[in-house]
Amino acid sequence: MGRRPCCSKEINKGAWSREEDETLSKYVAIHGEGKWQKVAQNAGLKRCGKSCRQRWLNYLKPGIKRGDISEDEEDMIIRLHRLLGNRWALIAKRLPGRTDNEIKNYWNTNLSKKLQNQQQPPPPPSSSSSHKHKHNHVIVTPQATMPRRPKAVHHHNKIIFDDNNNNNSINCPCSDNEEASLADFLIDIDDDDQMLLANPIEEHSNDDNNNKVLLGLRKSSPSSSSSDQCNNKLLLSEKFDPLETLLDVELKRMASFLGLKN
Protein backbone atom coordinates (compact mmCIF):
# COMPACT_ATOMS: atom_id res chain seq x y z
CA MET A 1 0.00 0.00 0.00
CA GLY A 2 1.76 3.04 -1.24
CA ARG A 3 1.52 6.63 -0.39
CA ARG A 4 -1.63 8.33 -1.53
CA PRO A 5 -0.86 10.73 -4.37
CA CYS A 6 -1.41 14.29 -3.31
CA CYS A 7 -2.91 15.26 -6.62
CA SER A 8 -5.21 13.78 -9.17
CA LYS A 9 -3.83 12.70 -12.47
CA GLU A 10 -5.60 15.47 -14.35
CA ILE A 11 -3.34 18.29 -13.37
CA ASN A 12 -1.09 20.62 -15.21
CA LYS A 13 2.59 20.45 -14.55
CA GLY A 14 5.51 22.61 -15.46
CA ALA A 15 5.64 26.32 -15.87
CA TRP A 16 2.67 28.39 -14.86
CA SER A 17 0.90 30.37 -17.55
CA ARG A 18 -0.06 34.00 -17.11
CA GLU A 19 -3.71 32.98 -17.00
CA GLU A 20 -3.05 30.55 -14.18
CA ASP A 21 -1.11 33.20 -12.28
CA GLU A 22 -3.96 35.66 -12.65
CA THR A 23 -6.53 33.11 -11.59
CA LEU A 24 -4.55 32.18 -8.52
CA SER A 25 -3.80 35.79 -7.60
CA LYS A 26 -7.44 36.80 -7.87
CA TYR A 27 -8.61 33.84 -5.85
CA VAL A 28 -6.12 34.45 -3.05
CA ALA A 29 -6.89 38.17 -3.06
CA ILE A 30 -10.54 37.36 -2.42
CA HIS A 31 -10.37 34.32 -0.21
CA GLY A 32 -6.95 34.63 1.38
CA GLU A 33 -4.18 32.11 1.76
CA GLY A 34 -4.56 28.63 3.10
CA LYS A 35 -6.60 25.56 2.24
CA TRP A 36 -4.55 25.16 -0.87
CA GLN A 37 -6.28 22.02 -2.01
CA LYS A 38 -9.51 23.95 -2.10
CA VAL A 39 -7.85 26.87 -3.80
CA ALA A 40 -6.88 24.58 -6.62
CA GLN A 41 -10.39 23.14 -6.86
CA ASN A 42 -12.43 26.27 -6.33
CA ALA A 43 -10.34 28.50 -8.53
CA GLY A 44 -10.63 26.04 -11.35
CA LEU A 45 -6.91 25.52 -11.57
CA LYS A 46 -5.73 22.16 -12.78
CA ARG A 47 -2.91 22.28 -10.31
CA CYS A 48 -2.29 20.50 -7.07
CA GLY A 49 -2.59 22.47 -3.87
CA LYS A 50 1.08 22.29 -3.14
CA SER A 51 1.85 23.74 -6.51
CA CYS A 52 -0.57 26.62 -5.92
CA ARG A 53 0.94 27.31 -2.55
CA GLN A 54 4.45 27.32 -3.90
CA ARG A 55 3.57 29.50 -6.83
CA TRP A 56 1.87 32.02 -4.60
CA LEU A 57 4.49 32.12 -1.90
CA ASN A 58 7.47 32.21 -4.21
CA TYR A 59 6.31 34.43 -7.04
CA LEU A 60 2.85 35.91 -6.83
CA LYS A 61 2.66 37.12 -3.26
CA PRO A 62 3.04 40.89 -3.03
CA GLY A 63 6.41 42.02 -1.77
CA ILE A 64 8.43 39.24 -3.30
CA LYS A 65 11.72 40.51 -4.67
CA ARG A 66 13.14 38.88 -7.73
CA GLY A 67 16.79 38.61 -8.64
CA ASP A 68 19.60 41.05 -7.94
CA ILE A 69 20.66 39.75 -4.59
CA SER A 70 22.76 42.49 -3.09
CA GLU A 71 26.14 42.04 -1.46
CA ASP A 72 24.59 42.68 1.90
CA GLU A 73 22.00 40.03 1.31
CA GLU A 74 24.62 37.64 0.07
CA ASP A 75 26.73 38.21 3.12
CA MET A 76 23.73 37.68 5.32
CA ILE A 77 22.89 34.45 3.57
CA ILE A 78 26.40 33.18 4.09
CA ARG A 79 26.39 34.07 7.74
CA LEU A 80 22.99 32.63 8.40
CA HIS A 81 23.83 29.48 6.52
CA ARG A 82 26.95 29.15 8.58
CA LEU A 83 24.81 29.17 11.66
CA LEU A 84 21.63 27.47 10.57
CA GLY A 85 22.73 25.17 7.80
CA ASN A 86 20.31 24.38 5.00
CA ARG A 87 17.33 25.74 6.83
CA TRP A 88 16.31 27.97 4.01
CA ALA A 89 13.00 28.96 5.45
CA LEU A 90 14.66 30.35 8.55
CA ILE A 91 17.24 32.13 6.47
CA ALA A 92 14.53 33.56 4.25
CA LYS A 93 12.74 35.03 7.25
CA ARG A 94 15.79 37.16 7.84
CA LEU A 95 15.74 38.52 4.30
CA PRO A 96 12.54 40.42 3.62
CA GLY A 97 11.10 39.78 0.20
CA ARG A 98 13.26 36.75 -0.43
CA THR A 99 11.90 33.25 -0.48
CA ASP A 100 13.42 30.07 0.76
CA ASN A 101 13.39 28.68 -2.74
CA GLU A 102 15.24 31.63 -4.17
CA ILE A 103 17.84 31.59 -1.44
CA LYS A 104 18.29 27.88 -1.81
CA ASN A 105 18.77 28.22 -5.54
CA TYR A 106 21.13 31.12 -5.11
CA TRP A 107 23.15 29.17 -2.64
CA ASN A 108 23.35 26.09 -4.78
CA THR A 109 24.25 27.93 -7.94
CA ASN A 110 26.45 30.72 -6.64
CA LEU A 111 27.49 30.74 -3.05
CA SER A 112 28.39 27.12 -2.53
CA LYS A 113 30.84 27.29 -5.40
CA LYS A 114 32.10 30.68 -4.38
CA LEU A 115 32.82 29.54 -0.85
CA GLN A 116 34.34 26.34 -2.09
CA ASN A 117 36.83 28.33 -4.11
CA GLN A 118 37.57 30.64 -1.21
CA GLN A 119 38.24 27.78 1.13
CA GLN A 120 41.06 26.33 -0.89
CA PRO A 121 43.50 25.08 0.14
CA PRO A 122 41.53 22.99 2.62
CA PRO A 123 42.15 23.61 6.29
CA PRO A 124 44.53 21.38 8.20
CA PRO A 125 42.94 18.41 9.96
CA SER A 126 43.58 19.91 13.38
CA SER A 127 41.10 22.66 12.69
CA SER A 128 38.32 20.08 12.67
CA SER A 129 35.12 21.64 11.47
CA SER A 130 36.13 25.23 11.75
CA HIS A 131 38.01 27.17 9.16
CA LYS A 132 38.78 30.71 8.18
CA HIS A 133 36.50 32.85 6.13
CA LYS A 134 37.51 35.73 3.92
CA HIS A 135 36.69 38.10 6.76
CA ASN A 136 38.78 36.05 9.14
CA HIS A 137 35.65 34.78 10.77
CA VAL A 138 35.61 31.28 12.05
CA ILE A 139 33.25 29.22 10.03
CA VAL A 140 31.29 26.77 12.05
CA THR A 141 30.22 24.23 9.52
CA PRO A 142 26.57 23.39 9.96
CA GLN A 143 25.84 19.81 10.71
CA ALA A 144 24.41 17.70 7.98
CA THR A 145 22.48 15.81 10.58
CA MET A 146 20.49 18.83 11.58
CA PRO A 147 16.81 17.99 11.47
CA ARG A 148 14.86 19.59 8.71
CA ARG A 149 12.01 20.62 10.92
CA PRO A 150 13.13 20.28 14.45
CA LYS A 151 10.28 19.59 16.76
CA ALA A 152 9.14 22.58 18.68
CA VAL A 153 10.35 22.74 22.22
CA HIS A 154 7.78 24.65 24.16
CA HIS A 155 9.86 25.30 27.20
CA HIS A 156 12.95 26.72 25.70
CA ASN A 157 16.27 25.46 26.81
CA LYS A 158 18.71 27.71 28.49
CA ILE A 159 22.39 27.19 28.51
CA ILE A 160 25.01 29.16 30.29
CA PHE A 161 28.72 28.80 30.30
CA ASP A 162 30.05 30.84 33.12
CA ASP A 163 33.78 30.77 33.08
CA ASN A 164 34.14 32.77 36.21
CA ASN A 165 33.08 30.05 38.53
CA ASN A 166 33.95 27.33 36.08
CA ASN A 167 30.43 26.19 36.38
CA ASN A 168 29.35 24.60 33.18
CA SER A 169 25.78 25.24 34.14
CA ILE A 170 22.79 24.18 32.18
CA ASN A 171 20.23 26.11 34.15
CA CYS A 172 19.45 29.72 33.90
CA PRO A 173 17.48 31.92 36.24
CA CYS A 174 15.69 33.53 33.37
CA SER A 175 11.95 33.41 33.60
CA ASP A 176 10.25 30.62 31.75
CA ASN A 177 7.75 32.78 30.02
CA GLU A 178 10.41 34.34 27.92
CA GLU A 179 9.62 32.72 24.65
CA ALA A 180 12.42 33.16 22.22
CA SER A 181 13.69 30.85 19.59
CA LEU A 182 17.05 31.17 18.02
CA ALA A 183 15.31 32.07 14.81
CA ASP A 184 13.19 34.70 16.48
CA PHE A 185 16.26 35.90 18.22
CA LEU A 186 18.06 36.38 14.96
CA ILE A 187 15.10 38.03 13.35
CA ASP A 188 14.42 40.43 16.14
CA ILE A 189 17.82 41.84 16.66
CA ASP A 190 19.63 44.34 14.56
CA ASP A 191 22.31 43.19 12.23
CA ASP A 192 25.28 42.40 14.31
CA ASP A 193 28.11 40.11 13.47
CA GLN A 194 28.47 38.76 16.92
CA MET A 195 24.98 37.42 16.84
CA LEU A 196 25.85 34.99 14.15
CA LEU A 197 28.50 33.04 15.93
CA ALA A 198 30.70 34.34 13.24
CA ASN A 199 33.60 35.21 15.35
CA PRO A 200 33.70 33.55 18.73
CA ILE A 201 37.46 33.57 18.88
CA GLU A 202 37.75 37.28 18.49
CA GLU A 203 34.93 37.89 20.88
CA HIS A 204 36.38 35.56 23.41
CA SER A 205 39.92 36.79 23.72
CA ASN A 206 41.73 36.11 26.95
CA ASP A 207 40.52 39.05 28.80
CA ASP A 208 40.66 38.22 32.48
CA ASN A 209 38.44 41.11 33.30
CA ASN A 210 35.69 39.71 31.26
CA ASN A 211 36.35 36.09 30.87
CA LYS A 212 33.17 35.31 29.06
CA VAL A 213 32.03 34.62 25.61
CA LEU A 214 29.20 36.76 24.50
CA LEU A 215 27.32 35.42 21.59
CA GLY A 216 24.51 37.89 21.79
CA LEU A 217 22.37 39.83 24.11
CA ARG A 218 18.94 38.67 24.94
CA LYS A 219 16.27 41.19 24.33
CA SER A 220 15.75 42.98 27.56
CA SER A 221 12.85 41.63 29.45
CA PRO A 222 10.68 44.24 31.10
CA SER A 223 9.62 41.91 33.85
CA SER A 224 12.54 39.83 34.71
CA SER A 225 15.39 41.02 36.76
CA SER A 226 16.61 37.47 36.77
CA SER A 227 17.25 37.71 33.11
CA ASP A 228 19.84 40.30 33.91
CA GLN A 229 21.74 37.58 35.61
CA CYS A 230 22.10 35.96 32.27
CA ASN A 231 23.90 38.90 30.82
CA ASN A 232 27.60 38.59 30.23
CA LYS A 233 27.27 34.88 29.94
CA LEU A 234 27.14 32.68 26.96
CA LEU A 235 23.49 32.27 26.53
CA LEU A 236 21.46 30.79 23.82
CA SER A 237 17.75 30.54 23.98
CA GLU A 238 16.28 27.97 21.71
CA LYS A 239 12.78 26.82 21.08
CA PHE A 240 12.87 25.06 17.78
CA ASP A 241 16.01 23.03 18.05
CA PRO A 242 16.42 20.45 20.76
CA LEU A 243 19.73 20.38 22.53
CA GLU A 244 20.99 17.41 20.66
CA THR A 245 20.93 19.31 17.41
CA LEU A 246 22.05 22.78 16.58
CA LEU A 247 22.46 24.08 20.05
CA ASP A 248 24.23 21.05 21.28
CA VAL A 249 26.63 20.99 18.42
CA GLU A 250 27.42 24.65 18.70
CA LEU A 251 27.81 24.55 22.42
CA LYS A 252 30.02 21.51 22.29
CA ARG A 253 32.24 23.32 19.88
CA MET A 254 32.30 26.37 22.05
CA ALA A 255 32.98 24.27 25.11
CA SER A 256 35.73 22.50 23.31
CA PHE A 257 37.21 25.78 22.26
CA LEU A 258 37.01 27.09 25.79
CA GLY A 259 38.56 23.97 27.16
CA LEU A 260 35.47 23.06 29.10
CA LYS A 261 34.36 19.54 29.63
CA ASN A 262 31.04 18.49 28.20
Place this chain on the structure above:
DNA sequence: AACGATTACAACCGCTCACTT
Protein backbone atom coordinates in the same frame (compact mmCIF):
# COMPACT_ATOMS: atom_id res chain seq x y z
C1' DA B 1 25.56 29.47 -37.58
C1' DA B 2 25.40 25.12 -35.22
C1' DC B 3 25.99 22.36 -31.50
C1' DG B 4 27.31 20.65 -27.02
C1' DA B 5 28.28 22.09 -22.25
C1' DT B 6 27.17 24.75 -18.48
C1' DT B 7 24.35 27.66 -15.64
C1' DA B 8 20.24 29.44 -13.42
C1' DC B 9 16.02 28.84 -11.61
C1' DA B 10 11.10 27.34 -11.55
C1' DA B 11 8.75 23.55 -10.20
C1' DC B 12 8.17 18.87 -8.51
C1' DC B 13 8.47 15.42 -5.01
C1' DG B 14 8.70 13.10 -0.72
C1' DC B 15 9.17 13.62 4.02
C1' DT B 16 7.91 15.59 8.40
C1' DC B 17 5.25 18.09 11.64
C1' DA B 18 1.11 20.21 13.64
C1' DC B 19 -3.52 20.17 14.06
C1' DT B 20 -8.06 18.06 13.96
C1' DT B 21 -11.26 14.42 14.54
Place this chain on the structure above:
DNA sequence: CAAGTGAGCGGTTGTAATCGT
Protein backbone atom coordinates in the same frame (compact mmCIF):
# COMPACT_ATOMS: atom_id res chain seq x y z
C1' DC C 1 -4.16 7.89 21.69
C1' DA C 2 -4.31 6.91 16.78
C1' DA C 3 -5.45 8.09 12.22
C1' DG C 4 -6.26 11.48 8.78
C1' DT C 5 -5.25 15.79 6.69
C1' DG C 6 -3.16 20.19 5.54
C1' DA C 7 0.81 22.68 5.30
C1' DG C 8 5.78 23.60 5.46
C1' DC C 9 10.30 22.38 4.27
C1' DG C 10 14.37 21.03 1.74
C1' DG C 11 16.39 17.98 -1.89
C1' DT C 12 16.18 17.13 -6.55
C1' DT C 13 14.94 17.52 -11.33
C1' DG C 14 13.68 19.56 -15.79
C1' DT C 15 14.42 22.95 -18.93
C1' DA C 16 15.26 27.50 -20.88
C1' DA C 17 18.98 30.62 -21.37
C1' DT C 18 23.67 31.47 -21.95
C1' DC C 19 28.36 30.44 -23.07
C1' DG C 20 32.24 28.38 -25.46
C1' DT C 21 34.10 26.10 -29.34
